[in-house]
Amino acid sequence: MNRPTDDIGNRSDTSRATAFSDSVFAIIITLLVLDLRVPDVPPGRLLSGLLEQWPGYVAYLASYAYVAVVWLNHKSAFNRVKESDRGLHWVNFSVLFTTALLPFPTAVVSDALQENDQQDQRVAVAFYALIGALLCASWLAFFHYLARRRDLLKEEVSERHFPAERVRALVGVALYVVAGLIGYLVAPLAGLVIFVVLPVFYAVTSGGLYQAPLTRRIARRPPASGS
Amino acid sequence: MNRPTDDIGNRSDTSRATAFSDSVFAIIITLLVLDLRVPDVPPGRLLSGLLEQWPGYVAYLASYAYVAVVWLNHKSAFNRVKESDRGLHWVNFSVLFTTALLPFPTAVVSDALQENDQQDQRVAVAFYALIGALLCASWLAFFHYLARRRDLLKEEVSERHFPAERVRALVGVALYVVAGLIGYLVAPLAGLVIFVVLPVFYAVTSGGLYQAPLTRRIARRPPASGS
Amino acid sequence: MNRPTDDIGNRSDTSRATAFSDSVFAIIITLLVLDLRVPDVPPGRLLSGLLEQWPGYVAYLASYAYVAVVWLNHKSAFNRVKESDRGLHWVNFSVLFTTALLPFPTAVVSDALQENDQQDQRVAVAFYALIGALLCASWLAFFHYLARRRDLLKEEVSERHFPAERVRALVGVALYVVAGLIGYLVAPLAGLVIFVVLPVFYAVTSGGLYQAPLTRRIARRPPASGS
Amino acid sequence: MNRPTDDIGNRSDTSRATAFSDSVFAIIITLLVLDLRVPDVPPGRLLSGLLEQWPGYVAYLASYAYVAVVWLNHKSAFNRVKESDRGLHWVNFSVLFTTALLPFPTAVVSDALQENDQQDQRVAVAFYALIGALLCASWLAFFHYLARRRDLLKEEVSERHFPAERVRALVGVALYVVAGLIGYLVAPLAGLVIFVVLPVFYAVTSGGLYQAPLTRRIARRPPASGS
Numbered sequence: 001m002n003r004p005t006d007d008i009g010n011r012s013d014t015s016r017a018t019a020f021s022d023s024v025f026a027i028i029i030t031l032l033v034l035d036l037r038v039p040d041v042p043p044g045r046l047l048s049g050l051l052e053q054w055p056g057y058v059a060y061l062a063s064y065a066y067v068a069v070v071w072l073n074h075k076s077a078f079n080r081v082k083e084s085d086r087g088l089h090w091v092n093f094s095v096l097f098t099t100a101l102l103p104f105p106t107a108v109v110s111d112a113l114q115e116n117d118q119q120d121q122r123v124a125v126a127f128y129a130l131i132g133a134l135l136c137a138s139w140l141a142f143f144h145y146l147a148r149r150r151d152l153l154k155e156e157v158s159e160r161h162f163p164a165e166r167v168r169a170l171v172g173v174a175l176y177v178v179a180g181l182i183g184y185l186v187a188p189l190a191g192l193v194i195f196v197v198l199p200v201f202y203a204v205t206s207g208g209l210y211q212a213p214l215t216r217r218i219a220r221r222p223p224a225s226g227s
Numbered sequence: 228m229n230r231p232t233d234d235i236g237n238r239s240d241t242s243r244a245t246a247f248s249d250s251v252f253a254i255i256i257t258l259l260v261l262d263l264r265v266p267d268v269p270p271g272r273l274l275s276g277l278l279e280q281w282p283g284y285v286a287y288l289a290s291y292a293y294v295a296v297v298w299l300n301h302k303s304a305f306n307r308v309k310e311s312d313r314g315l316h317w318v319n320f321s322v323l324f325t326t327a328l329l330p331f332p333t334a335v336v337s338d339a340l341q342e343n344d345q346q347d348q349r350v351a352v353a354f355y356a357l358i359g360a361l362l363c364a365s366w367l368a369f370f371h372y373l374a375r376r377r378d379l380l381k382e383e384v385s386e387r388h389f390p391a392e393r394v395r396a397l398v399g400v401a402l403y404v405v406a407g408l409i410g411y412l413v414a415p416l417a418g419l420v421i422f423v424v425l426p427v428f429y430a431v432t433s434g435g436l437y438q439a440p441l442t443r444r445i446a447r448r449p450p451a452s453g454s
Numbered sequence: 455m456n457r458p459t460d461d462i463g464n465r466s467d468t469s470r471a472t473a474f475s476d477s478v479f480a481i482i483i484t485l486l487v488l489d490l491r492v493p494d495v496p497p498g499r500l501l502s503g504l505l506e507q508w509p510g511y512v513a514y515l516a517s518y519a520y521v522a523v524v525w526l527n528h529k530s531a532f533n534r535v536k537e538s539d540r541g542l543h544w545v546n547f548s549v550l551f552t553t554a555l556l557p558f559p560t561a562v563v564s565d566a567l568q569e570n571d572q573q574d575q576r577v578a579v580a581f582y583a584l585i586g587a588l589l590c591a592s593w594l595a596f597f598h599y600l601a602r603r604r605d606l607l608k609e610e611v612s613e614r615h616f617p618a619e620r621v622r623a624l625v626g627v628a629l630y631v632v633a634g635l636i637g638y639l640v641a642p643l644a645g646l647v648i649f650v651v652l653p654v655f656y657a658v659t660s661g662g663l664y665q666a667p668l669t670r671r672i673a674r675r676p677p678a679s680g681s
Numbered sequence: 682m683n684r685p686t687d688d689i690g691n692r693s694d695t696s697r698a699t700a701f702s703d704s705v706f707a708i709i710i711t712l713l714v715l716d717l718r719v720p721d722v723p724p725g726r727l728l729s730g731l732l733e734q735w736p737g738y739v740a741y742l743a744s745y746a747y748v749a750v751v752w753l754n755h756k757s758a759f760n761r762v763k764e765s766d767r768g769l770h771w772v773n774f775s776v777l778f779t780t781a782l783l784p785f786p787t788a789v790v791s792d793a794l795q796e797n798d799q800q801d802q803r804v805a806v807a808f809y810a811l812i813g814a815l816l817c818a819s820w821l822a823f824f825h826y827l828a829r830r831r832d833l834l835k836e837e838v839s840e841r842h843f844p845a846e847r848v849r850a851l852v853g854v855a856l857y858v859v860a861g862l863i864g865y866l867v868a869p870l871a872g873l874v875i876f877v878v879l880p881v882f883y884a885v886t887s888g889g890l891y892q893a894p895l896t897r898r899i900a901r902r903p904p905a906s907g908s
Binding site: 012016024026027028034089097100101103104115116120127 | 699700704707710711712713719727728749752753756760
């Protein structure tokens with residue numbers, strides 16, 4: 001990795017990484033709407049056709065909210081980064097990769113819930129939960145990388161920040177696994193409801209979850225004095 | 228919401244928010260063209276097939292103009308914002324969300340007007356009007372937020388600006404509701420015409436509607452002296 | 455249009471306009487590939503299926519090159535703009551609008567040339583030429599606006615620049631009309647070949663066409679001294 | 682190419698070129714997911730339907746990794762560029778063009794491997810290899826252009842850098858040709874595996890391949906002293 005010729009590009013400011021990521025998130029969030037289709041119904045049945053697609057709207061809402069939260073997380077994380085290197089690009093690519101997958105399980109869930117097969121619905125919800133958990137896992141890798149690379153961060157960033165974010169990502173993995181199990185074992189619709197609620201939960205807590213007693217205990221880090 | 232660890236990211240400049248929004252608008256405005264499809268006609272009928280799709284072209288034009296106006300509004304609003312916070316991001320997400328929905332009712336209207344069922348056409352136009360009104364409602368939330376958060380605005384921004392914009396958004400909600408009712412109760416085509424005219428109206432007035440006597444009376448705000 | 459409340463946003467730097475336009479061009483140029491589809495052929499016929507789609511590849515190439523030239527034109531024009539106002543945004547929207555249409559006639563031409571109906575092929579090529587001419591016409595409006603708004607331009611921009619660009623756009627309109635006529639009256643394939651050649655011609659001349667004797671005579675402007 | 686009127690736009694900083702390219706890469710990497718479709722299976726068979734699509738997932742992964750590496754390459758190259766001119770834009774367009782093609786062979790490979798026809802699978806893998814090789818060839822043109830245009834580069838860039846990158850691109854062409862031959866002559870699946878491995882190989886070596894003895898010998902350039 002050491003380059004005798006020149007060192008340009010090994011480390012760089014984060015402007016292109018954030019611009020690229022913003023574009024990716026913007027496309028993902030907008031592609032989701034492509035799965036809202038004109039219902040294929042006989043003449044005169046458009047209204048009921050539109051209404052019967054409601055699981056598609058709920059799935060759309062869940063994924064839209066999820067990507068919105070990912071964007072906020074991403075913005076909040078990169079605000080703390082001074083310089084990016086190749087490793088950071090790859091953990092960033094893993095976040096973009098799993099986020100870009102989201103329209104796929106969204107379409108699967110939306111389709112399955114508009115059919116009547118219970119087994120398919122269970123599979124679909126479990127599949128969505130799997131991708132949701134993978135997305136949280138990619139954040140875990142992302143935060144873990146930054147938790148160990150103080151040199152890439154801005155000086156004023158608290159030492160506790162990224163270890164605490166790591167906990168939040170781990171909680172996310174767990175929550176999507178639980179949602180998948182509930183959706184698979186109990187009722188697919190219950191899983192779908194959780195998919196809508198989870199991003200809201202994340203949005204609300206993203207400012208301060210790691211100050212909560214529980215996660216503080218998990219992170220086992222003393223409060224930084226005067227940061 | 229208070230973070231003992233560090234305060235980075237709670238407040239930030241608006242560059243990523245506008246870049247992300249620009250990408251979203253660009254994608255929405257470009258996705259619309261995906262609903263202009265090669266007509267599925269027997270050999271030798273391409274010309275008539277293309278001509279018979281005219282409602283699709285009108286719907287495309289209406290939605291394109293709408294998104295263009297949304298972009299101008301967005302640019303004009305963020306030009307006045309100094310700093311964004313989490314609340315502003317969420318009202319911004321609500322504007323992006325409703326704008327991103329637009330290709331869906333556009334396709335529904337375009338399809339229905341190419342079929343012969345009057346009832347479906349009424350439903351389709353009413354549906355478009357509903358999303359159009361929701362989009363104006365999301366602007367209402369956006370402007371309302373900024374009308375109450377002077378601290379996020381640039382110093383030179385008139386105190387009257389965002390309250391007046393709020394009125395304009397409210398007028399928009401009303402106009403789309405009226406267009407929906409006309410389209411549903413009177414004639415779908417009349418509704419479609421209004422959908423094309425409305426963004427034009429907005430584009431023309433966006434510089435000065437709130438100086439008009441009517442809206443001034445609604446806003447009930449004395450003219451700011453020397454702004 | 456005069457705003458007693460504040461003047462922010464009436465005039466602004468061009469950064470968001472160019473960022474938005476870049477995103478739109480990027481999406482258009484990339485959407486074109488969506489019309490390259492896996493051929494729907496019986497097993498064992500993939501190779502011939504891929505080869506038989508060659509008109510699609512040519513159409514793709516023509517449109518890709520066209521959008522690339524539009525981007526270069528756009529960049530070159532905005533490099534000369536100091537400030538944008540609402541009127542410039544609208545002529546810019548008209549350029550983006552006609553460019554965004556391009557994937558539609560591209561798909562129509564690609565489809566028609568893969569069928570065997572001569573009449574459809576003529577219509578398709580004429581349709582492509584129509585949109586190509588409209589795109590040049592939107593540039594005409596764009597350059598015309600800037601030719602008359604010296605106050606929006608950077609100081610060092612030659613007075614002759616945008617009037618000369620106007621001529622180039624007019625020549626483009628004429629060339630696409632001619633290509634459409636040749637494609638319709640003579641042979642569709644000849645039209646398609648012209649569509650591929652035209653952007654190349656534009657790319658080559660975009661640096662200096664207006665210095666050519668012909669266009670100089672049309673523009674009837676004395677050479678600016680010492681610009 | 683010399684313009685008596687003004688010189689603006691002939692040379693320019695690279696900000697719009699990189700912003701445009703970032704958008705294009707972002708769209709390509711995200712469009713890939715559109716080929717992951719809800720399986721068209723009878724009720725109750727969703728799980729096996731999802732599992733049987735595994736070649737689609739592998740193809741998606743291969744192309745995603747390829748685009749990610751292209752983006753890293755692009756970023757690394759443009760970090761060394763001070764100014765862009767028209768020629769650089771055209772070699773850049775050629776890189777974007779071949780990258781934008783990638784979703785097409787990805788879909789072809791993904792489809793063919795889900796069918797049972799050996800001949801089609803061979804064609805599909807060879808087709809993917811062809812586009813992969815073309816993409817490396819466009820990089821070759823890109824690096825070749827910069828290897829000869831020292832005046833466009835930043836001062837601190839080593840003279841050896843772009844000649845060495847050229848070698849790396851040439852190796853890439855060769856590797857994709859070999860992968861295509863193996864896929865065509867030996868086994869399609871072997872080709873697919875190589876498609877996944879190649880970007881990883883590129884990612885790992887992109888920091889330092891040209892320091893390796895082999896490529897140094899090919900490039901036949903003495904080490905620059907003190908760069």
